[in-house]
Amino acid sequence: MSEMPTYTKKDFVPDQEVKWCPGCGDYSILAAIQMVMPKIGKKKEDIVFVSGIGCSSRFPYYMATYGMHTIHGRAPAIATGLKTTNTNLDVWVITGDGDSMSIGGNHLIHAIRRNVDLKIVIFNNEIYGLTKGQYSPTSNVGLVTKSTPYGSIDRAFHPGSLVTGAEATFFARTIDTDVKHMQEVFLKAAAHKGTAVVEVLQNCVIFHDGAHESLSNKEQKEDTTLRLEHGKPLIFGKDKNKGIMIKGMTPEIVTIGENGITEKDIFVHNENVMDPTYTFMLSRFTHPTFPVPLGVFRAVNAPCYDAEVQKQVNAVTEKKGKGDMKALLASGETWTVK
Amino acid sequence: MSEMPTYTKKDFVPDQEVKWCPGCGDYSILAAIQMVMPKIGKKKEDIVFVSGIGCSSRFPYYMATYGMHTIHGRAPAIATGLKTTNTNLDVWVITGDGDSMSIGGNHLIHAIRRNVDLKIVIFNNEIYGLTKGQYSPTSNVGLVTKSTPYGSIDRAFHPGSLVTGAEATFFARTIDTDVKHMQEVFLKAAAHKGTAVVEVLQNCVIFHDGAHESLSNKEQKEDTTLRLEHGKPLIFGKDKNKGIMIKGMTPEIVTIGENGITEKDIFVHNENVMDPTYTFMLSRFTHPTFPVPLGVFRAVNAPCYDAEVQKQVNAVTEKKGKGDMKALLASGETWTVK
Amino acid sequence: MKEVESVVIRFSGDSGDGMQLTGTQFSNTSALMGNDISTFPDFPAEIRAPQGTIAGVSGFQVNIGATHINTPGDEPDVLVAMNPAALKANVHALKKGGTIICNMDAFDDRNFEKAGYKGNPLDTHELDAYQIIKAQITTQTMEALKDMTELDSKSKGRCKNFYALGITYFIFHRDLAPTEKFIAQQFAKKPMLIEANVKALRAGYNYAETIEAQVSTYKIPPAKIEPGTYRQINGNTGTAWGLIQASMASGRPLFQGTYPITPASDILHELSKYKHFGVKTFQAEDEIAACASAIGAAYGGALALTTSSGPGIALKGEAIGLAMMYELPLVVVNVQRGGPSTGLPTKTEQSDLNMTLYGRNGECPVIVVAASRPNDCFHMAYEAGRLALEHMTPVVLLTDGYIANGTEPWKLPDLAQYSKIKTKLIEGAKTGEDKYLPYKRDDKLVRTWAIPGTPGYEHRIGGLEKAEDSGNVSYDPGNHEKMVHIRQEKIARVASDIPDQEVVGDKTGDLLVISWGGTFGATYSAVNEVRKAGKKVSLAHIRYINPMPTNLAEIIKGFKKVLVCELNLGQMRDVINSRYHCNAVGYNKVQGLPFKISELVTVINKELENTKLQ
Amino acid sequence: MKEVESVVIRFSGDSGDGMQLTGTQFSNTSALMGNDISTFPDFPAEIRAPQGTIAGVSGFQVNIGATHINTPGDEPDVLVAMNPAALKANVHALKKGGTIICNMDAFDDRNFEKAGYKGNPLDTHELDAYQIIKAQITTQTMEALKDMTELDSKSKGRCKNFYALGITYFIFHRDLAPTEKFIAQQFAKKPMLIEANVKALRAGYNYAETIEAQVSTYKIPPAKIEPGTYRQINGNTGTAWGLIQASMASGRPLFQGTYPITPASDILHELSKYKHFGVKTFQAEDEIAACASAIGAAYGGALALTTSSGPGIALKGEAIGLAMMYELPLVVVNVQRGGPSTGLPTKTEQSDLNMTLYGRNGECPVIVVAASRPNDCFHMAYEAGRLALEHMTPVVLLTDGYIANGTEPWKLPDLAQYSKIKTKLIEGAKTGEDKYLPYKRDDKLVRTWAIPGTPGYEHRIGGLEKAEDSGNVSYDPGNHEKMVHIRQEKIARVASDIPDQEVVGDKTGDLLVISWGGTFGATYSAVNEVRKAGKKVSLAHIRYINPMPTNLAEIIKGFKKVLVCELNLGQMRDVINSRYHCNAVGYNKVQGLPFKISELVTVINKELENTKLQ
Numbered sequence A, B: 001m002s003e004m005p006t007y008t009k010k011d012f013v014p015d016q017e018v019k020w021c022p023g024c025g026d027y028s029i030l031a032a033i034q035m036v037m038p039k040i041g042k043k044k045e046d047i048v049f050v051s052g053i054g055c056s057s058r059f060p061y062y063m064a065t066y067g068m069h070t071i072h073g074r075a076p077a078i079a080t081g082l083k084t085t086n087t088n089l090d091v092w093v094i095t096g097d098g099d100s101m102s103i104g105g106n107h108l109i110h111a112i113r114r115n116v117d118l119k120i121v122i123f124n125n126e127i128y129g130l131t132k133g134q135y136s137p138t139s140n141v142g143l144v145t146k147s148t149p150y151g152s153i154d155r156a157f158h159p160g161s162l163v164t165g166a167e168a169t170f171f172a173r174t175i176d177t178d179v180k181h182m183q184e185v186f187l188k189a190a191a192h193k194g195t196a197v198v199e200v201l202q203n204c205v206i207f208h209d210g211a212h213e214s215l216s217n218k219e220q221k222e223d224t225t226l227r228l229e230h231g232k233p234l235i236f237g238k239d240k241n242k243g244i245m246i247k248g249m250t251p252e253i254v255t256i257g258e259n260g261i262t263e264k265d266i267f268v269h270n271e272n273v274m275d276p277t278y279t280f281m282l283s284r285f286t287h288p289t290f291p292v293p294l295g296v297f298r299a300v301n302a303p304c305y306d307a308e309v310q311k312q313v314n315a316v317t318e319k320k321g322k323g324d325m326k327a328l329l330a331s332g333e334t335w336t337v338k
Numbered sequence C, D: 001m002k003e004v005e006s007v008v009i010r011f012s013g014d015s016g017d018g019m020q021l022t023g024t025q026f027s028n029t030s031a032l033m034g035n036d037i038s039t040f041p042d043f044p045a046e047i048r049a050p051q052g053t054i055a056g057v058s059g060f061q062v063n064i065g066a067t068h069i070n071t072p073g074d075e076p077d078v079l080v081a082m083n084p085a086a087l088k089a090n091v092h093a094l095k096k097g098g099t100i101i102c103n104m105d106a107f108d109d110r111n112f113e114k115a116g117y118k119g120n121p122l123d124t125h126e127l128d129a130y131q132i133i134k135a136q137i138t139t140q141t142m143e144a145l146k147d148m149t150e151l152d153s154k155s156k157g158r159c160k161n162f163y164a165l166g167i168t169y170f171i172f173h174r175d176l177a178p179t180e181k182f183i184a185q186q187f188a189k190k191p192m193l194i195e196a197n198v199k200a201l202r203a204g205y206n207y208a209e210t211i212e213a214q215v216s217t218y219k220i221p222p223a224k225i226e227p228g229t230y231r232q233i234n235g236n237t238g239t240a241w242g243l244i245q246a247s248m249a250s251g252r253p254l255f256q257g258t259y260p261i262t263p264a265s266d267i268l269h270e271l272s273k274y275k276h277f278g279v280k281t282f283q284a285e286d287e288i289a290a291c292a293s294a295i296g297a298a299y300g301g302a303l304a305l306t307t308s309s310g311p312g313i314a315l316k317g318e319a320i321g322l323a324m325m326y327e328l329p330l331v332v333v334n335v336q337r338g339g340p341s342t343g344l345p346t347k348t349e350q351s352d353l354n355m356t357l358y359g360r361n362g363e364c365p366v367i368v369v370a371a372s373r374p375n376d377c378f379h380m381a382y383e384a385g386r387l388a389l390e391h392m393t394p395v396v397l398l399t400d401g402y403i404a405n406g407t408e409p410w411k412l413p414d415l416a417q418y419s420k421i422k423t424k425l426i427e428g429a430k431t432g433e434d435k436y437l438p439y440k441r442d443d444k445l446v447r448t449w450a451i452p453g454t455p456g457y458e459h460r461i462g463g464l465e466k467a468e469d470s471g472n473v474s475y476d477p478g479n480h481e482k483m484v485h486i487r488q489e490k491i492a493r494v495a496s497d498i499p500d501q502e503v504v505g506d507k508t509g510d511l512l513v514i515s516w517g518g519t520f521g522a523t524y525s526a527v528n529e530v531r532k533a534g535k536k537v538s539l540a541h542i543r544y545i546n547p548m549p550t551n552l553a554e555i556i557k558g559f560k561k562v563l564v565c566e567l568n569l570g571q572m573r574d575v576i577n578s579r580y581h582c583n584a585v586g587y588n589k590v591q592g593l594p595f596k597i598s599e600l601v602t603v604i605n606k607e608l609e610n611t612k613l614q
Ligand SMILES: Cc1ncc(C[n+]2csc(CCOP(=O)(O)OP(=O)(O)O)c2C)c(N)n1
Pocket: A053, A054, A055, A056, A057, A072, A095, A096, A097, A098, A099, A100, A123, A125, A127, A128, A129, A130, A131, A136, C259, C260, C261, C262, C287, C311, C312, C315, C342
């Protein structure tokens, strides 16, 4: 194998014009991923971006790697076939909230169940952008959209809960307004062996502007979000004095320094607990009742589907020798006519 | 409305011959449901059984109610349309592990997310019965089947985790060998307003005999299963002396009477906690590490999609008056040609 | 004819908005692309009229077309309104059904007042007859240029006319290059402005592409106008309303199960407003669930509807097959777009005919009808509902992006003509001891419809082959063959329940032009034009595709040659040839664009020549 | 001819197993159903031979058919073996490729020993040439009767012959009524035994229905046997092996994405064994994912395969359209079964031709080929792989339940003839500065295939319309039309890469019979039989359906009349008529059953008569 070249962001920028609306959150996600690529230790030709359909799914056109813009919802399945065929590839799935959790829900949960070694980035703008603004499975109840003039009545998925319920080995959340945090999270996703799901809270300036405003505006964000750091207590707030305690099975927001509570009482974040119950609990933290966790919720090891398939192929080949069609044809009963 | 007739089981038995293999677990599930029907307070003509494709999905033919044997995996979606059209109906979805969680996974999670008022009974035999024995998404890793001669490598879904991750308001588990328990559970599912998912551990004598043997055989079952009862502590075991304690976020099996542990230390089961984290935790209990919970995991209230749709229709009609096509045609700008 | 082949665009804004330059660019680019053009610049009377007022509005109108354009056009098809004053000043000239691209950033209270509006005109009904594209032209331009920190924001704001121009360039697929070249020359000394204006131009272009912006410049075939009350209607609205009317006429509530897709989504948007008509709309998780939910609704007694476009319809094949096997009423609307695969989502095409007729496993016939123009959608949607309910079967209604978004005047129908759909519904509890036979048929081979809630009619239906009458599962070979024939014949017999094929022109002659669906305006105009020259050509525009009207065979026999004009590679031509063995030839176009009358006139004349020579 | 029209079944078991009675029932029922029959009971020599030994085997052979049956048949097609001794005693008489229904409950070590087997013969290769249906006849019978608490278990066990009979009744769709009547008479005095035996009969019948039991009684068309080494092969195995060979010949690893469905699942079961051939099989969550995964694999450089039957194929339409748009190699196998909808899963039919040709949105041509018999599947599957890889396009291979499960001798192919598939793969890193143009084409209009991992060829592909050569997204109308034509023409040019259409019989004559797919055995035999009578009839059996061989047009012109025989309502007939304008008529059968030679002979003679009269 030839040596690993040193890349810069530029190596991943193709000559294609980027066609999102000015101000769309997708731009900064693109920038973050282009910046992360040189750091993941993969050759450019071994990286593939696979997407479905949606504004977000235009993404592969904007990466100077191999890429597939596919059909609506099917990217995880297509990526599974690709990765299983060539386990050496680094396969990224780019998808929207509708693409991944509406039409593509089944493929998403099955890719996760199999733990195919894919990095799945969900651009969650809580709306269908490309089709001009219908509500999505992550839109809040009551949202007035083109298809819900009297307000939507479907309850929203919590993406973190859905994927944890589907046996996720890695889940993280980040936000389009924080390019540095995005890079950290993408880098960790890239390092994970198995399906790494990253939810990016993304702003659609045209059809659902401000959906994540309370989590990104400077005034509030320290209080409305919770930065997860492995081995560190769940502390948040402008004054770094709020924390999460777990009583029985119930998480509670407490103030450090009040009622005798000290930092030691605060629950310590651990990405690596095998039991996903803790991940699940974190996935239920929603604004405004709880601070919204950002960072890596969960990163545990489990065998990857694609690698296991390859292992079986290797093991059987080792045992039986490389397949020989002539021998196969002659196996069992044959007879000769003269 | 006419009065409610008094029914017996017989009223729900049609003249159709039941065509499962002798000894199939489906028979006892059928019996249990036929026995429960007279008790749910619904007229026969208002009950509909909707199924997909699979051995289990033959079920509607064996109920003397309205019924639809549909196509593979789509029963929850079909039932959603039916129930939304006529909210007075009692709609039961009968499905297999493959039908519901393989091809039908997306429809299952979306019916649950919307909390459509459906009773979804999953016959989980951890195999594809009708197509003669391929592994399913609930088959354990390593299972040798027609399609996995070298053992399966896909990790299995935990049905309870999957549906909890999809925002389930009701989840229960029961087993085909215990007709009484099945009846209790079905009755509770019937009483639930919203999507009630019941997983029935079912034995396929032909293609996966004994899949749930350790949970049903008389020797073991007291130790390998945990009967959930609302308001009662999580106690199990032949000698009723084992229990579940939760430490931090971690459940642990303890013995009552040892190390000073008394019944009071045992976690008390509560079906009605809104936060699904506890439900999720229970869904991770698998044999042999933990006793497998049987009974109602979770039963909480939330608005039902079908009822909310009807409410919007009623509210708008009340506000605007019953729609008048003539007025609609004449709305906006019109002009007359003479 | 010239109006039909051309499109008139009016750029309009404040005198400072650069509309003259914008209009000129559009004209020049079009001329370079080979269009004939005619322009009409129209400046404000006052040199410095107050900003935002009607007096300050500056406009530039351009008429572009493939053939001789003699005037800048009477009524603009498209109006770019950079502010409310521009809207107010021009909306009355705009053609009914035309499109308005509004700069939403200028639509604020201050500007409403300046323009003399009481409030936001977009919130009232006064613009109901138009298609509105809302764009935040100013903020989007600023946003697009935000990285150009050296440029002051006033200069940035001035680029917004190029953003607006970009939107129109996407819609009318104009080449960006000439304008970019112009910008480069114009601002040769200020490279920053070159960059800024080009960026704005592209941002507008990309915005239109991203949101799949569509403008239908549907042209009305000439005809004498009947007396009556008229309104504007576009195809998707007509489809929605026609189905509501079918629901009223049958007493069956309308249930729509659908999933958004361009260009069909507007049917959902429209129907979701009419809850007081008892309409329930269900935005499903995908197209399969959409169709499946409609099937459940049909079993439950609704007039069931599922709507989509090509890729979504491709997903529904298995479920439509189930509905056919159940023999339940189901209306499927396919608003066709450019294919294959994701194809050209915003463009029009007729290439889903084959899939509609054949895209299901097994012998699986369904009724197929097609609307011919925007103001025919109400009627054909009602027909689809009627046929589905009266014949207990799936019916596919084909429309296309061109007529779905296109708008034309529509004479309000006499609703009495749309009031009696006789369903096969069984009402009231069962009396008598005999078993209910759900698949027993009347002389049209149509079964009855007993819905849950009806006592005594409890029965089960499924997708396996059924025994005659009882509907029980049957593996009997003879029964299977019989049932396959019954289902085929049942659809064939629908022919007695649809109108005869109409012919434009004489019943016999040299050339029969056959067309179907949204091309009617063009084929009708072209055939009439050639007929005026005394040629023996007639038109059979097919609206009932499966089954076809019984008299069509006879009509075809009356002509020496058959020419099938359609926006695909010859799908209807093949159907006609396999059904009528008439050696029909095709004229086909697959550009995502509708036919032009001129091209049809040419090809018809050519075919007439050929016929003579033979 | 009589062998071809008949089926021979042998019931065999211990003398206490009631085989004589079972066989008699089967015969009588068949006679009542209008079959001609011939039977051959064969008792053990000794009156009380030891149980479980060969000497104790009692057999009853019956030959049933639609026409004159003169003998009980030489080689049984189906053997019911109630124990290992029955198997051992009869397996050598069984026709190669026949079916064995084994009572697994009696297959234990004790009985192996008694029968003289070393171990379980089912675990060795000695039965490879047969289809095995494993049934737990004894325990299932006991289980079916377990509620009859008053009946002793010995009496229950005695009912097992009726369970076995029930299985055969489902498979050969025999009427249960006569046997139930017989049971009622026989045990008139013991009502409990009536109930027990009827229950057992039905349990067996239902079991076969539940597990979708299938037996193909594929008959071998007579032909002179070429010298060579032979083996038995069924269609699904042939398909699997043919694709492995295409993988070997192209150097591209085989990837199968699939979802189980009758009667296609066996291709998965077969391929999953061959991991040492580098085959990767992926049991996906559904058919869409199955096809999608194969597309991903194709982009990754695999020989990509997806397999299914009607309902599953209906779900793949959108994804196949994407593969067509990508221009990636993809083999789609449709093992056709009885439709529409879930239809008749275990029965054979040819009614998916239309869906195969047309079941996708937009203009979406794919290559279509069909295997003609079980031993043709290897070849046609290889061809499908070859055409997909050499022409960078989806190829659909049509087989059907009849030939997929049917078995016949197959002369082992010379693998040198199957060794050179020249893919369009780009190998090695890119040199030179020019941009890679993924959609630049050769003179067959085929593009190159650069796969991830190849440095310098990084490129993106999508389902939107593409600019020529570069493949970049393009909304240009002229480009779209051009691309639609290019994709159409690319498939048309495949005609130069397939063999000429063969004709059985003379190249000209009165009647040309056209058939395709799994009906070859019957049409070939029938045409030959009529030819023997000196009639001017020939057969064109089409294996390459899209495009068709170029010489077919000429062949059709050489005949006065064309008769298309197929197991549907006339799908190929319509295709032939729309392509060749030849007024072909159809002979159609839709019973879930294959053609009988006799019926074809009758219809061919009738058509020849008609031709003369004209
Ligand atoms: C089969 C199919 N169904 C529907 C569509 C229309 N469609 C395209 S993108 C989209 C949803 C986009 O929403 P999301 O995935 O959230 O992406 P976003 O545009 O918000 O980034 C839909 C419904 C399609 N292209 N194909």
